[in-house]
Amino acid sequence: MIEISHIHKTFSEKGNRVEAVQDVSLHIAKGQIYGIIGNSGAGKSTLVRCLNLLEVPDSGEIRIGEQRLSMKNGRACHAETGAPLTEREQSRLRRSIGMIFQHFNLLDRSTVFENIAYPLRYTGMSRKEISDRVDELLALVNLQDKRGAYPAQLSGGQKQRVAIARALASRPQILLSDEATSALDPDATESILNLLRNLNEQLGLTIVLITHEMAVIKTIAERVAVMENGRVVEEGEVYDVFARPREEITKRFVASASALSRIQKLMDEDSPMVRTRPGDLLVKLTFTRESVGEAAISAISQKFGIAVNIVLASVEELRGVALGGLIAIFTGDPAQIQGAVSYLENSKVEVEVLRRG
């Protein structure tokens, strides 16, 4: 659906060059929910704005559906002919991609109806057609009773629903979500993420979602790209990235969304919960889809005769697949402990030794 190849975007402000996006290539499949995560300033906002040409990349190629665009001299051109896109073509491209924002960006002086009708006006649709389409959209986001309300009368979650209806008005196949839940409370965040997932399933909508919260990625995305300093430093299935983060920044993001992240604090504080005696081993075990069903803990305590003292444990469900994490202290004969670790590794459990007693 979307293919980004070697996109660069540099801003220069008063002699300061900011390389917002550097050599980014991504492939986003049709019907996918694709997450892009990074801290503020990582370039994710710029990258997503390159997709609907709110920002025109300095160089690189973008394919959206059938349309291939190559960037030349700060202009988007047809890759085949090299001719720059006309205003009209650019407008049509933008209409084919919906976008929602952190602060909703609704027109305050327009009713919910008028906000949703905005992209439909001046497109040759009759009043009746527009009104019917808006009602359809209101039903889609479950806001039928707010037709005549003003944005100021709505809660944050409701405003974002209006924004989603507006973004989908011209039936785009792609929805870009720029931190759409970052200004919402946890309940509203959950309901908006559920709505996005439903839209993805019902309409086959491809969603590109940028966020700085790993919890959002965990809840909804299938694939994720991690951005840092304008580059994509890690990319893959959300499950794999959670199970085996490679880069330091990815590890930090994963930890931020995991109940096990408390271990670092416990270790720093030298909490009695993690205090080890000589010969003990403090380990972190990760049970991925290959090993999650197995009764590994009881197996090792029986087989090797060691005591397993569980400190922290969590089981996450990532799009229906379980991912388990366990932090435990192994106590017993060192050779037996070593045997238990090998046994776990052979059972496809990831073992990370946090501290040797």
Next chain:
Amino acid sequence: MDEWLKTVMPNVVAYKSRFLTSLQQTFQMMLWSGLIAFAIGLLLGILLTVTRKDGIRPNAIVYRLVDLVVNVFRAIPFVILLIFLIPFTRWLTGTAIGVKGALVPLVFGCVPFYTRQVEAALASVEPGKIEAARAMGSGIFGLIFRVYLHEAVPDLIRVTTITLISLIGLTTMAGAVGAGGIGSFAINYGQNQNHQDIVNVCVIILLVFVSLLQLIGNGLARRTTNHHLLSKESK
């Protein structure tokens, strides 16, 4: 009634027809210079907004040019502007006196102020709204009319009211150099002939006029802001 008026403002009654004419002249000046300044100021305010560096069609040359002209004319005191513009006014309208002669300096005196006010009103429209409209495929005219002007209506009404009130001040100054109107009536028949009642009545009329404008402006601004926002403000 007539008797009473004669006792409290004998000279106003004596110069009744001139007084009414001066009122009419003031209204004419307000109406025409107001309309023209409204159109030009709105246009220039939009032009500045659109062409500024982070605007929707940045154009440094146009922006700097308009910015410079606005600054220059704002820097010239109005009384000086009046006499400075006399040759230009004469060339354009054939006369430099009367209501017709006053229109040119009034417009020149009013437009720079109004342009800045419009620019500020449009600048208060959140950039996110513009971005959202761009993402929905709106072109430059869609952005100007459907977002900038639409969202800024209450602010635009407020700044237009302020500008009209300051325009009243300008018309009275124009009166001092031969434009007629209530200002020149107050000076020529009130101050110069030492008829204090004429000056007093002129002051009262102007006060009423200003208050009326302010009242209408506030009312319109209030009505165009959506109700819920208003109730929040008043809490």
